Structures are given as C-alpha cells and as structure tokens.
Amino acid sequence: MTAVVETPDTGTRSVAWRGGFGRLWGAAVLSSFGDALRKAALPLLAASLTDDPLLIASVTACGYLPWVVFGLLGGAVADRVDQRRAMWMVDVVRGVLVAAFAVAVALGHATIGLLIALALLLTTLQTLFDNAATALLPALVARDALGSANARLLTGQQFAGGLLAAPAVPFLMTAGPGLPYAADAATYLVAAALVASLRVPVPERPPRPAGATLRSDIARGLRALWQDRVLRGLCVATALGNVGIGALIATLVVLVTHWLDAGSGGYAAAMTAYAAGSLLGGALAGRLARRFGRVRSVFVAGTAQIAALVAMGTVRDLTALVVSMTLFGAMGMVWNVSSHTLMQQRPPAAMLGRVSSAFRTLAVAGAPLGAVLGGAVAALWGPNTPMLLAAALFALSVVALAPVLKSTGSVPESTDSGQTTRGAR
Structure with missing residues (x-):
C-alpha cells in the first residue's frame, strides 16, 4: 500500500507520489494525453x-x-478478475486499434462509419478498464487518502488531456491527419507497461455463492447502489447532467465554428479553457468537501454550471465562451472528485466494480441521448440551442439532489478522514 503523509494545516491525509500510486497516476495521465488528442481531433475530422x-x-x-x-x-x-492484468491487456488492445485507425486516416480512408466503429470499440473496452481502475485504486491508496488521490488523478488527467493536448491538435493535424491517433496509440502502449509493472496483491474475495452467475452479480450491484440513498440520488443527478453534457460535447465544435465563426483555433481555446478550469476545480474540490460535505459540493457545482451553460447559449462572443468553459470545467472537476470518492468509499470492497459499473452505466446512459438531442436541436433551431437544453437538464439534476441534501442534513457525507456516514438504507 502506498504511504500517506499528514497535511499539517488541515489534518487530512494526502497520498504520496512514490510507490504504486505514482505509476498508476503516470499511466492515467499519459493515456489521457493521448485520448484528448484523439477526442479533440475526431469532431474536427x-x-x-x-x-x-x-x-x-x-x-x-x-x-x-x-x-x-x-x-x-x-x-x-x-x-x-485480476484488475491490474485486465487494465494493461485492455490498453494493449486499444493501442493496436487506434494505431490501425491512424494508418487509415493517413491513407485517406477515413469515413463517418469508421469513426463510429472506432468509438464503439474503444468505449466497449473502456467499460472493463474504468471499472477495474475504480476497484484497483483503494488497493493502492489508504481509505482516508482516496479524496486526495482522486483529486490528483483527475487533475493530472485534465492537465495533460486538456491544457497540453487540445492546443496541439490543430498543429498535429496540419503536420499529418493521422498523427493525433498515432500518438494516442503510443500512449496506450506505454500506459499498459506502467500498469503491468504494478505489484498489487490479488484481493481476497469472499467465496461466491453456489450457482452465482454474472447476471446475479450484476443484480446484486444494482441493488447495492439503489439501497444507498446518497449514491442513488447522486446517480440520478449525474445521469440528468450527462444528458446535457452529451449535447454540449457533441455540438461544441458546431457552436464554435458555425455560430461564433472562430474556426479550429477557437475550438482549441474552448477546450483549453475547460482544462484550465478543471485544474482550478481540482484545487478547490477538497476545500469545498471539507466545508460543505461532498453531496453539497456537487449541488454547488451543478448550480454554477447552469449559469455557465446559459452564458454559452446566449452570448455570441468567443471570450464569453472561454470564461464559461473555464467555470464549467472547474465545477465539473469538483463534481467528479466528490462522486468518485463517494463511489469508492461507500460500497463494500468486494462489490466496488459492480457498484461503480451500475453507477456509471445509469449515469452515462443519458449521454448518447443528449448527443443525438443536441444534434437534432442544433439542426432545427440553431447551434447555440443545445447549450440552453443542457442548462435546463442541469437544473433538473440539481433538483434531483434536494432529497439527498435533506437526508444528510448538516453532517458531511464523506470526508478524507476515512469515516463515511452511511445514513438510512
């Protein structure tokens, strides 16, 4: 287990860089850099x-x-399964797939159908990788340092993926249209080597019930999520917000290039602003959690994001978009750090993968719907209207958190001290 150190000014504990966490952080940040190159280049392509x-x-x-x-x-x-092995094997497969796509793009064989196929394959593999990573982190980091570890992981990923990668995309695409994807493939393979080098004992799991199947395991994970009032409310709020985020992500390039007429440089500026805001949010997440509790931090973040989305959809100015994306990114990071930490602290260790997958599946389910809705709304009423749709959906997500706020009262739902308020089930 990675050592933890005491933070003198707050008394909470912060994860150390040495040991397994450092390598996991390096793999996650490097992979995020490559992913951001691909994800920023795909809409432009x-x-x-x-x-x-x-x-x-x-x-x-x-x-x-x-x-x-x-x-x-x-x-x-x-x-x-062995979560470490699953992660590095998935990264190897993803690296090979993206390398083949880079060759296709370089040779001029890219089509919308090929882009869709790549997105489907990579995300299918990601469902195993992300759930394994969520379950692996508590094996590397002390429970009372999970909040700090999540903040460092997510902030590092945003720094590399947004602040460093997004501005590089236009230059890479000018040098060669396949270069962003070739770089992404390389980062997958290096990240796989870092994860494979981790020395993590295979977790001890209780004996499986006789006749247990994947279907019954999934059902138990869903029940565990539903019976936890905090995670259930947070999941509903995240699902509603993700419908809005799907609309935002899918049509941001149209907003920038058509409504603002700012071209690929404007798109890169918007993505860079989001990344810079995320770094700020990573620094704020712990302070807000200590002051308000993690669920209340999510409520504050969602409320601020509503204002940012309204500005995006009503102010036809690139500077206003950059400021709004900065705020949206900062509050998004606060939301993500708190939700990740709660998701790792509240369920039993043996069910982390299933509970996190249930949470993610239900929460992410709205994103493809939001992407399609965003595209349809943009086509019917203009490229700025998806941002207003997203604002309305975030308003609903904030409303969905109200019952959880009432149930938790003034007691922080989770802190980095290792104590978690379970509440009624």
Whole structure:
C-alpha cells in the first residue's frame, strides 16, 4: 500500500507520489494525453467529412453507447478478475486499434462509419478498464487518502488531456491527419507497461455463492447502489447532467465554428479553457468537501454550471465562451472528485466494480441521448440551442439532489478522514 503523509494545516491525509500510486497516476495521465488528442481531433475530422450536425453528433453518441450495453457486464467481470492484468491487456488492445485507425486516416480512408466503429470499440473496452481502475485504486491508496488521490488523478488527467493536448491538435493535424491517433496509440502502449509493472496483491474475495452467475452479480450491484440513498440520488443527478453534457460535447465544435465563426483555433481555446478550469476545480474540490460535505459540493457545482451553460447559449462572443468553459470545467472537476470518492468509499470492497459499473452505466446512459438531442436541436433551431437544453437538464439534476441534501442534513457525507456516514438504507 502506498504511504500517506499528514497535511499539517488541515489534518487530512494526502497520498504520496512514490510507490504504486505514482505509476498508476503516470499511466492515467499519459493515456489521457493521448485520448484528448484523439477526442479533440475526431469532431474536427467528422466535420471535414460531413456538414450534417446530426451525423457529427452521432460519432460522440456512439462513444457513450457501449456503456449502456456492456457497462454492467464490465463491472461484474472487474470484480472477478485480476484488475491490474485486465487494465494493461485492455490498453494493449486499444493501442493496436487506434494505431490501425491512424494508418487509415493517413491513407485517406477515413469515413463517418469508421469513426463510429472506432468509438464503439474503444468505449466497449473502456467499460472493463474504468471499472477495474475504480476497484484497483483503494488497493493502492489508504481509505482516508482516496479524496486526495482522486483529486490528483483527475487533475493530472485534465492537465495533460486538456491544457497540453487540445492546443496541439490543430498543429498535429496540419503536420499529418493521422498523427493525433498515432500518438494516442503510443500512449496506450506505454500506459499498459506502467500498469503491468504494478505489484498489487490479488484481493481476497469472499467465496461466491453456489450457482452465482454474472447476471446475479450484476443484480446484486444494482441493488447495492439503489439501497444507498446518497449514491442513488447522486446517480440520478449525474445521469440528468450527462444528458446535457452529451449535447454540449457533441455540438461544441458546431457552436464554435458555425455560430461564433472562430474556426479550429477557437475550438482549441474552448477546450483549453475547460482544462484550465478543471485544474482550478481540482484545487478547490477538497476545500469545498471539507466545508460543505461532498453531496453539497456537487449541488454547488451543478448550480454554477447552469449559469455557465446559459452564458454559452446566449452570448455570441468567443471570450464569453472561454470564461464559461473555464467555470464549467472547474465545477465539473469538483463534481467528479466528490462522486468518485463517494463511489469508492461507500460500497463494500468486494462489490466496488459492480457498484461503480451500475453507477456509471445509469449515469452515462443519458449521454448518447443528449448527443443525438443536441444534434437534432442544433439542426432545427440553431447551434447555440443545445447549450440552453443542457442548462435546463442541469437544473433538473440539481433538483434531483434536494432529497439527498435533506437526508444528510448538516453532517458531511464523506470526508478524507476515512469515516463515511452511511445514513438510512
């Protein structure tokens, strides 16, 4: 287990860089850099292949759809296998797939159908990888340092993936249209080597009930999520918000290039602002959690994101978009750090993969719907209207948190001290 150190000014504990966490952090950050290159380049590539906003949005939608189909299965498998081995093997396969795609793009064989197929395959593999990673982190980090570890992981991923990668995409695409994807393939393979080097004991799991199947394991994970009032409410709120995020992500390139007429440079500026805001949010997440509790931090973050989305959809100015994306990114990081930490602290260790997969599957299920809705709304009423749709959905997600806020009262739902308020079941 990675050592933890005491933070003098707050008394909470912070994860140390040495040991297994450092390698896991390095693998996650490096892989995020490559992923960001690919994800930023794909909408631009799609926009160069078609002018139809609905087709462009379909590429994003298919990047979420496998969570709906395979997410629960990925969590059940993650609780049965060696999570470290599953992660590095998945990264190797993803590296090979993206390398083949890079060759296709370089040779001029890219089509919308190929983009959709790549999105489907990569996200299908991600369902196993992400659930295994969620379950692996508590094996590397002390329970009372999970909040700090999640903040460092997510902040590092945003720094590499947004602040460093997004501005590089236009230059890489100018040098060669396949270069962003070739770089992504390389990061997958290096990340696989880092994860494979981890020395993590295979977790001891209680004996499986006689006749236990993947289906019954999935059902137990769903029940555990539903019976936890905090996680249930947070899951509903996240699902509603993700419908809005799906609309935002799928049509942001259309907003920037068509409504603002800011071109690929404006798109890179918006993505960089989001990443910079995420770094700020990573620094704020722990302070807000200590002050308000993690669920209240999510409520504050969601409320601020509503204001940012309204500004995006009503102010036709690139500077206003950059400021709004900065705020949206900061509050999104606060939301993510708190939800990740709660998801790792509240369930039994042997069910982390299944509970996290149930949470993610239900939460992410709205994103492909949001992407399609965003594309349709943009086509019917203009490229700025998906942002207003997203604002309305975030308003609903904030409302969905109200019952959880009442049930938790003034007691922090979870802190980094290792104590978790379970509440009524």
